[in-house]
Amino acid sequence: MQLYGQSIESRLLIGTALYPSPAVMEQALKTSGAEIVTVSLRREAGGGKAGDAFWRIVSALGAKILPNTAGCRTVSDAVTTAQMARELFGTPWIKLEVIGDDETLQPDVVGLVEAATILVRDGFQVFPYCTEDLTVVGRLIDAGCEVVMPWASPIGSAKGIINPYGLKTLRARFPDVILIVDAGLGAPSHAAEALEMGFDAVLLNTAIAKAEDPVRMAAAFKLAVEAGRTAYEAGLMPARDFASPSTPVVGTPFWHAAS
Amino acid sequence: MVLMVNGERQEVAATTVRALLGELDYEGDFLVVAVNHDVVKRAQWDEIELHDGDRVEILTPRQGG
Numbered sequence: 429m430q431l432y433g434q435s436i437e438s439r440l441l442i443g444t445a446l447y448p449s450p451a452v453m454e455q456a457l458k459t460s461g462a463e464i465v466t467v468s469l470r471r472e473a474g475g476g477k478a479g480d481a482f483w484r485i486v487s488a489l490g491a492k493i494l495p496n497t498a499g500c501r502t503v504s505d506a507v508t509t510a511q512m513a514r515e516l517f518g519t520p521w522i523k524l525e526v527i528g529d530d531e532t533l534q535p536d537v538v539g540l541v542e543a544a545t546i547l548v549r550d551g552f553q554v555f556p557y558c559t560e561d562l563t564v565v566g567r568l569i570d571a572g573c574e575v576v577m578p579w580a581s582p583i584g585s586a587k588g589i590i591n592p593y594g595l596k597t598l599r600a601r602f603p604d605v606i607l608i609v610d611a612g613l614g615a616p617s618h619a620a621e622a623l624e625m626g627f628d629a630v631l632l633n634t635a636i637a638k639a640e641d642p643v644r645m646a647a648a649f650k651l652a653v654e655a656g657r658t659a660y661e662a663g664l665m666p667a668r669d670f671a672s673p674s675t676p677v678v679g680t681p682f683w684h685a686a687s
Numbered sequence: 688m689v690l691m692v693n694g695e696r697q698e699v700a701a702t703t704v705r706a707l708l709g710e711l712d713y714e715g716d717f718l719v720v721a722v723n724h725d726v727v728k729r730a731q732w733d734e735i736e737l738h739d740g741d742r743v744e745i746l747t748p749r750q751g752g
Contacts, residue, residue: 443752453750468751471693471744472718474711479747483717486748496751508724512746515726516719583752633752 429628431464431606432521432553432574434492438463439623440653441494441608442646443633450485452642457489460636460646465491466523468498469513494555496523501536503543510547522547523577523610523631524556533583533611537564541571548572557610560594562601569605576602577610577631580622584634586614589621599626616645616652623656624664691742705732707743718747 429436441464447453457465467486472479486493495513500506503526510522526543528536535558544554548571556568560578568576578598581587589595590612598607609622610631619630630653639645677683690697692711701707704720704727720727721744727735737743 443750445750445752447750466751468749469719469746470749472713472715472747473693474713476713476747477715479749480715480717482750483748495748498751504724508721508726508744511726512719512721512744515728516717516746516748 429606436463436492436629438650438653439629439657440619440649441466441610441629441631442636442649443631444482444486445633446637447642448637450482453637454485454489456636456642456646457491459643459650461650463491464494465489466494466496466631466633467517468496469509469516492521493517493519494521494523495519496557497525498523499527500525501527503539503546506539506543507546507550510543510552511550514552520551520553522552522554524554535559535579537561540564541567544568544573545571555608560591560598562594562597565598565602565605565607569602575606575608577608579611580609580618581612583611585612586635587612588614588618589625592621592625595622595627596625616648619649620652620656620659623653624659626660629653688737688739690737690740693743693745702737703733704735704737704743707737708732708745713745715747718745720745 438461440460440462442460442462443466495517497506497509500509506526526536526539528534540556544556547554554573555575555577556573557577558564565576581590606628608629608631609627613619613632614635622630636642636645699710701710722741
């Protein structure tokens, strides 16, 4: 797939947070085969080297960096954080989050469109984290987003796709836009479902990082994403309400027409 | 001069970003600074003057989803 002109093979994007240790994170990221990893920016205290230590591990992976504006609640905070990320990481890519509600971490879609508009004009290549609202996604595309990232369900909830109708509608209405399902996926089957529906990729973090064995779960998600995409390309049969025998009826032993 | 550095009130003598980082014992190399919501590029760390009441954010890469 092409993300802002960059050719990416892996349809699994993963986050770098919540792993039990840096070593497990490193191994999980490698095992996942992900070519894109998300990172954040946080305040560093004087004398602190937490950022340096973390960055040494992540940069050694050679993955493309997708910085986020996680936690930002205003357009102004999100825009400045994006500009700081560009300065620090030297990338125009930004996973744009403008959070509107503390309990659900639901995006503030009004602020999101406003921030995306400002950042696209400033030369950013924006990956907006949004809800599955059709009109909002349309506005983000109008603002210049070539990639849009609707949620499956709230961040870290592991509920999977709670509104398949909404996501299917998005896919059908915007067939040529890169759509990445971001947030709420809890199991590899959820990721496979998103890919089977025709979504271009998935972005997740907690489902791998909080698994009992994050490295093996990274392997499971890698397989699920490949399976889902292959299934989509192979073309799934349509579902129906009643049975249809798979074994031929003609020649059934002892069968005779009712008289 | 009093600055708000990463949300905390700090009494400092520094008048530039580079001097501020030195005065507050920042040791890491990989950090980014904004003053009053404007990014200060590394090349400007000696040039941009800090003023009383400025809000300074000093950030580094961290785990994120």
